[in-house]
Amino acid sequence: MGYWYTIAALTGINVILAYSVYSSFITGQVSLGQAAFFGVGAYVAASLTTLLDMNFFVAVMFGGMAGGLLSLLVGFPTLRLKGYHFTIATVAFAEATRVILHNVKFGRPKEDGAVGDRWLGPDGPVGFRHISYLNDHNISSGEFAVLVWCFVLVVVGAFIILERSRISILMRTISEDEVVARSIGISVAKTKIIAFACGGILAGISGGLYAHLLTFISGNDFIIHLSTIALAFVVIGGGQTLWGPLFGAIIFTLLPEIMRPIQSFRIELFGLLILLTMLFRPSGAISANWVRKIRFSLLRKQSVTNLRSATNKEN
Amino acid sequence: MEFITDLLQTILDGLLFGSTYALVAIGFTLIWGLLKILNLAHGQTVMVGMFVGMLSTKIPGLPMIVGVLMAMIGGALVGLLIDRICYRPLRKSHELITMIATLGFWILLEEIFIKIYFNIWFRDYVAFENPFDGFVLELGPLRLRYDYLVTLGVSLFLVLTLYFVVFKTRLGLAMRMVSEDHDIGYLMGVSVAQVLTIAFLISAAFGGAAGYLIGMTSNIAGPYAGSMAVVKGLFAMVLGGAGSVLGAIAGGLTLGVLELVGSFLFSFSYRDAIAMLFLFAVLIYRPQGLIGSRSIERI
Numbered sequence: 001m002g003y004w005y006t007i008a009a010l011t012g013i014n015v016i017l018a019y020s021v022y023s024s025f026i027t028g029q030v031s032l033g034q035a036a037f038f039g040v041g042a043y044v045a046a047s048l049t050t051l052l053d054m055n056f057f058v059a060v061m062f063g064g065m066a067g068g069l070l071s072l073l074v075g076f077p078t079l080r081l082k083g084y085h086f087t088i089a090t091v092a093f094a095e096a097t098r099v100i101l102h103n104v105k106f107g108r109p110k111e112d113g114a115v116g117d118r119w120l121g122p123d124g125p126v127g128f129r130h131i132s133y134l135n136d137h138n139i140s141s142g143e144f145a146v147l148v149w150c151f152v153l154v155v156v157g158a159f160i161i162l163e164r165s166r167i168s169i170l171m172r173t174i175s176e177d178e179v180v181a182r183s184i185g186i187s188v189a190k191t192k193i194i195a196f197a198c199g200g201i202l203a204g205i206s207g208g209l210y211a212h213l214l215t216f217i218s219g220n221d222f223i224i225h226l227s228t229i230a231l232a233f234v235v236i237g238g239g240q241t242l243w244g245p246l247f248g249a250i251i252f253t254l255l256p257e258i259m260r261p262i263q264s265f266r267i268e269l270f271g272l273l274i275l276l277t278m279l280f281r282p283s284g285a286i287s288a289n290w291v292r293k294i295r296f297s298l299l300r301k302q303s304v305t306n307l308r309s310a311t312n313k314e315n
Numbered sequence: 316m317e318f319i320t321d322l323l324q325t326i327l328d329g330l331l332f333g334s335t336y337a338l339v340a341i342g343f344t345l346i347w348g349l350l351k352i353l354n355l356a357h358g359q360t361v362m363v364g365m366f367v368g369m370l371s372t373k374i375p376g377l378p379m380i381v382g383v384l385m386a387m388i389g390g391a392l393v394g395l396l397i398d399r400i401c402y403r404p405l406r407k408s409h410e411l412i413t414m415i416a417t418l419g420f421w422i423l424l425e426e427i428f429i430k431i432y433f434n435i436w437f438r439d440y441v442a443f444e445n446p447f448d449g450f451v452l453e454l455g456p457l458r459l460r461y462d463y464l465v466t467l468g469v470s471l472f473l474v475l476t477l478y479f480v481v482f483k484t485r486l487g488l489a490m491r492m493v494s495e496d497h498d499i500g501y502l503m504g505v506s507v508a509q510v511l512t513i514a515f516l517i518s519a520a521f522g523g524a525a526g527y528l529i530g531m532t533s534n535i536a537g538p539y540a541g542s543m544a545v546v547k548g549l550f551a552m553v554l555g556g557a558g559s560v561l562g563a564i565a566g567g568l569t570l571g572v573l574e575l576v577g578s579f580l581f582s583f584s585y586r587d588a589i590a591m592l593f594l595f596a597v598l599i600y601r602p603q604g605l606i607g608s609r610s611i612e613r614i
Contacts, residue, residue, distance in 0.1 A: 030411065077599045084353065088553045089598045095546060096591035103584045125584070224546060228355070228418050235415045267426040274419030275400065282408040 005141035009213050011253040012148035013206045018233035018245035019155050020202035025239050026168065027195045028175030030083075032227045033074065033090030034203045036097035037067035039222035041204025042211035043101060043122060049133040049212070051107055051121055056133055060208035067204020068197050070097075075196040079189055094227055102219025127218025131211055148209055155202065159242045171195060203230075236277045238284025241291045248285065320456045325579045326572055331463035332532065333571020334470035338525035339548030340555065340563035341477065342518040348558040349494045349514050352410045356397050356417040358545030359424045360390035360519040362538060364526025365443070366428070369536035372444040379446060383469060383527050390523020391516045393424070398515040403508070421541070428538040440537040443530040466528045473524060474564065477517070481560075490514060494558075522548075550594050556604025565606050 017038060024031050045063030048054040054062075078089045107121015110130070122128040134144055162168050174181045174188055182188050211217050229252075237248020255273065256266035277285060339361060346354045367389035371382035401416040432441070450461035481487035489510045493500045500507045525544070530536045547570065555566025570590060577589035597605065 081598065081602055084557070085553075085598060085602045087353075088549065089595055091546075092550060092591045092594040092598065096588045096595065099585060099588035099591070223542070225422075225542070232415055232418060235411060264430075265426075268423055268430075271419045271421070271423030271426060275416055275423065276419075278412050278416035278419065279400075279404055282405065282412045 002141045005145045006213065007254070007257050008145040009141065009148045009209070011250055012145070012152045013209050013213065014230075014233065014249040014253045015152050015246055016155055016202055016206035016209070017230045018237070018249040019159060020199040020206065021230045021234045022159075022239065022242070022245040023199035023202060024192070024196045025234055026175060027171045027192050028178070029192060029196060030087050030231065031090045031196070031199065032087050032224070032231055033094035034199065034230045035222040035224065035226040036074075036090075036094035037071055037200040037203035038207035038210070038226065038230075039097060039101050039217075039219070040070050041067040041207030042217050042222075043104070043128065043207075044204070045208030046128055046131045046211040046217065047107070047121060050131055056137070056139075056212065060205055060212075063208030063211075064201045064205035067207065068201035071197050071200020071203075072193070075193045075200075079192060091224060091227070094222070095224065098219050098222050100219075101222060104219075125218070127216060128211070129216050131215045131217070133212055134215070144213065148213075151205065151209065156242070156246060163242050167191075232274055234284075236274060236284060238286040238288075240283065240288035241286060243291060244284050244286045251285070322576070322579065324457050325575045327457060327459065328463065329572030329575035330568050331459070331467050331571075332575070333551075333568040334467045335525050335528045335532070335567075336547050336551045336570050337564045337567025338470050338473065338521050338528070339544050340551035340567045341474070341560055342521040342525070343548050343552040344558060344560060344563040345514050345518040345521075347552065349490065349511060350402070350410075352402070352413045352417075353549070354397065354401075354417050354518070355414060355545060356393075356401065356420040356424070357518070357522055357548060358541035358543070359397075359421055360393045360522030360541075361526040361529065361544035361548075362425070362428060362541035363393050364390040364523030365530035365536045365540050366526075367523070368527035368530050369441060369443045372446075379465075383524055386527035387520040387523040390526065391520040394515045394519020394522070395512070396420075397519070398512050402511070402515070421545070425538060425541055432538045440535045443534055443536040445531050445534050447531075448534070460532075462532050466532055469524065469528060473521060474560070477521075477560065480517075486510070486513065550591070554594050554597060554605060556606045559606060562604050562606040566604065569605065 017034060020034055020037070021031060041060075041063035044066040045059045048059035048062055049056055074090060074093050078086055081089055101122075103124055104122050105124040107119060107123070110118045110120040117129070119126075120130060133139075134141075139147075170181070170186050171191060173184075173186060174191060178188055233248040233252060234245045235248075236252065237246065238244030252270065252273065256270055259266065259269060281287075339357070342357050342360065343354065346352060346357070364386035368382050368386040371377055371385050397417065397420060401420050402413060405413050405416055432438075445462055447461035447465060452459040452461060452464065481490060489500070489505045490513075492503060492505055493507055493510050497507055500510075522544075525548075526540065529540065529544070548567075551566040551570045552563050553566070554569055555564065556562030573590045573593055574586050578586035581589060
């Protein structure tokens with residue numbers, strides 16, 4: 001059962017990561033550098049809990065802030081880059097960050113360790129071991145999964161509010177045509193920066209959660225694969241509505257786990273699924289049209305009864 | 316004085332080794348120039364080329380030229396698959412879709428190869444025999460490794476061939492036409508789909524050759540080479556200027572020099588970070604790359 005709790009927590013973490021891509025995706029900025037913010041968030045949060053004994057929740061929030069600050073650092077200079085140039089700039093930044101994380105070393109010696117394992121904190125290429133907050137505070141994997149999904153609920157709720165507001169229309173206008181957006185008075189630069197920074201914060205938070213789930217992280221966890229898979233969640237689930245990233249992340253984390261009998265071929269299956277989805281549903285699994293249709297068919301009954309009662313009154 | 320000699324030596328090595336990056340970048344840039352898509356699966360042609368090349372060195376008495384040719388054919392087959400699976404059916408859709416499809420292909424092929432490597436050799440890396448190991452050409456105080464020279468020679472030959480094909484043949488004319496505009500290409504009677512397939516084959520063959528050369532100079536062949544090559548090639552292409560072959564060459568050589576000089580002057584472990592931050596800076600100040608003209612945006 002513990003295994004499934006871990007999978008549930010991992011799914012939640014991936015959902016938050018998918019929303020971090022989605023946040024800038026809807027303004028037309030396709031980021032392939034979320035691994036950098038994810039990794040920095042993981043390192044910051046894990047250092048705070050292991051070295052300073054900080055509260056888990058506060059530490060994860062600090063991880064999110066670190067991711068947000070770093071994304072501002074990327075977001076400002078890359079504002080004028082368009083399309084693929086932006087994407088590749090984010091990849092370059094993420095790779096640089098990965099190498100720095102891979103080599104960073106700070107912390108303090110640990111007394112009660114085996115030989116060669118006497119360091120608390122990030123230890124260069126060896127990685128960051130002993131992130132044992134959950135174990136020390138008797139938080140079971142089930143409780144952690146619930147905690148992660150609380151984060152997910154908050155994030156999804158925020159995106160539902162955003163989707164119904166004027167701001168989301170402005171954001172999508174920017175992605176459709178930046179010149180038009182500017183001509184009708186949308187502050188393009190501000191909106192893009194804020195969207196990208198929100199993505200950085202979300203990636204940092206999910207990184208902090210990830211570090212505590214795995215208890216061991218190293219710089220090489222945050223390679224380009226992670227960023228591309230985060231983007232794949234959004235593109236496969238569908239980037240047109242907020243349900244796409246949710247669906248994409250859940251399906252693509254759970255499906256390989258459910259296929260237990262062919263477990264050793266999970267990653268092949270993952271690749272094959274990406275390929276097949278793109279070939280047969282290029283606009284993503286959940287398209288805007290589809291959502292509209294479902295919403296319409298749900299609302300129709302209600303509106304018909306409303307209409308009837310209204311006409312009855314008139315008679 | 317000794318420092319200057321060492322620095323010169325490093326720069327020279329970087330230029331020679333950078334020629335393999337240039338080969339990978341040319342493969343990228345061909346597809347980018349003709350189709351405006353990022354072919355993330357391009358690294359897999361490098362990996363297959365390395366795999367085939369490593370097998371070819373196991374056959375005693377086989378000349379190296381044949382090995383390179385075999386690697387190129389192996390790479391080209393992968394290119395054909397990419398064209399037929401990831402590009403053809405998605406021709407009409409958004410370029411992001413094609414990119415994600417190539418990502419899926421990349422993960423699929425890499426995992427299959429990891430399984431094959433592990434089942435045959437029980438480990439991730441296999442030795443790639445280097446026929447030029449230890450041979451050095453002395454040039455005053457500078458020493459040139461033979462395998463680096465061979466790498467440069469093969470790269471130069473391939474680039475010159477490509478130049479000849481693109482600028483002196485009818486096929487090249489058609490390719491340049493298609494890179495301007497697909498629809499006008501159709502109207503002028505160019506079989507666009509065929510030209511694009513050939514472009515995929517050439518691009519992938521370059522990847523295969525690069526795989527052979529990278530494997531030979533680093534003495535190992537492994538299934539993760541594709542992931543490394545995709546990052547390096549992509550960056551070399553963007554550094555020089557996306558879409559131009561000259562830019563890819565300049566970018567590849569710069570990246571080679573940058574990595575070696577970075578590890579010589581600063582530290583080996585931060586070498587990739589230095590190269591990537593340099594690329595990030597270049598992208599911000601010159602989005603069109605080192606070579607490459609600024610495109611004027613008309614509204």
